[in-house]
Amino acid sequence: MIDLHLHLLPGIDDGAASIKESREMLTAAHALGFRALVPTPHLMERLRPDDQWRIAAALAAVAAEATPLGMRIDLGYEVALTPDLPARLEANEPITLAGSRAILVELPVVGWPTYTESTLFALQAAGYRPLLAHPERYRAVQQDPTLALDLVARGIMLQVTFASFVGLFGKAAKRSAETLLRHGAIHILASDAHSAGHRLAAVEKARARVVKLAGEQETRAMTVDNPLALLADRPLPMQSPLLDSGRGGWRSRLRLAFSRP
Ligand SMILES: [Fe+2]
Numbered sequence: 614m615i616d617l618h619l620h621l622l623p624g625i626d627d628g629a630a631s632i633k634e635s636r637e638m639l640t641a642a643h644a645l646g647f648r649a650l651v652p653t654p655h656l657m658e659r660l661r662p663d664d665q666w667r668i669a670a671a672l673a674a675v676a677a678e679a680t681p682l683g684m685r686i687d688l689g690y691e692v693a694l695t696p697d698l699p700a701r702l703e704a705n706e707p708i709t710l711a712g713s714r715a716i717l718v719e720l721p722v723v724g725w726p727t728y729t730e731s732t733l734f735a736l737q738a739a740g741y742r743p744l745l746a747h748p749e750r751y752r753a754v755q756q757d758p759t760l761a762l763d764l765v766a767r768g769i770m771l772q773v774t775f776a777s778f779v780g781l782f783g784k785a786a787k788r789s790a791e792t793l794l795r796h797g798a799i800h801i802l803a804s805d806a807h808s809a810g811h812r813l814a815a816v817e818k819a820r821a822r823v824v825k826l827a828g829e830q831e832t833r834a835m836t837v838d839n840p841l842a843l844l845a846d847r848p849l850p851m852q853s854p855l856l857d858s859g860r861g862g863w864r865s866r867l868r869l870a871f872s873r874p
Pocket residue numbers: 618619620691805
């Protein structure tokens with residue numbers, strides 16, 4: 614498997630606090646079957662040169678630990694979505710996933726900024742591939758899944774956190790993750806691990822739950838094939854059925870899903 618969203622770099626954000634903790638995360642991720650990781654430090658504002666230097670040093674330290682395990686490490690960011698993001702990318706701010714055209718963006722947990730759709734579509738128009746981090750954990754999506762499904766119908770990709778499927782983020786996030794899964798609206802599953810603890814520990818059980826709900830082939834797409842395609846700037850091997858279904862199509866299926874017990 615490939616993990617495109619985790620906080621692995623020591624002392625960079627609220628993830629691993631030390632190289633010892635990074636090592637524990639690497640060991641746990643390896644045991645779960647991850648062979649490539651893209652650490653994604655939080656980026657709340659423009660990337661400053663001194664941060665870039667610190668992050669490069671942390672990445673090198675982690676890569677030295679990962680190589681003997683046969684694991685590949687690349688750098689990405691979890692970027693707070695702001696209206697100036699298209700301009701920042703235009704100015705070559707190096708904040709995509711492993712230098713690809715894919716960019717992991719996050720929204721506030723509460724609220725749905727008015728510029729969300731317009732900024733995501735502007736990124737697409739500029740040739741980037743926005744991947745929305747953990748939509749199932751946003752209060753707005755929990756209350757109205759159509760916010761996320763509308764984005765998928767327009768070609769925006771969704772990354773859901775494994776642990777949501779086992780209830781680690783509460784019932785609403787679990788329900789929301791399952792709704793998105795039932796609609797084939799999840800492109801990527803990732804750990805969003807900040808330590809070797811709960812979120813990584815939940816991966817195996819969560820993966821089993823996803824296999825039960827969506828089947829082995831789709832699970833493989835969300836954990837191996839789609840992440841690989843994103844990193845290589847290739848089209849996703851498995852596209853969401855929502856993409857071509859038109860608004861009416863998925864809306865009627867959504868009603869069906871909600872009517873299930
Ligand atoms: Fe994260």
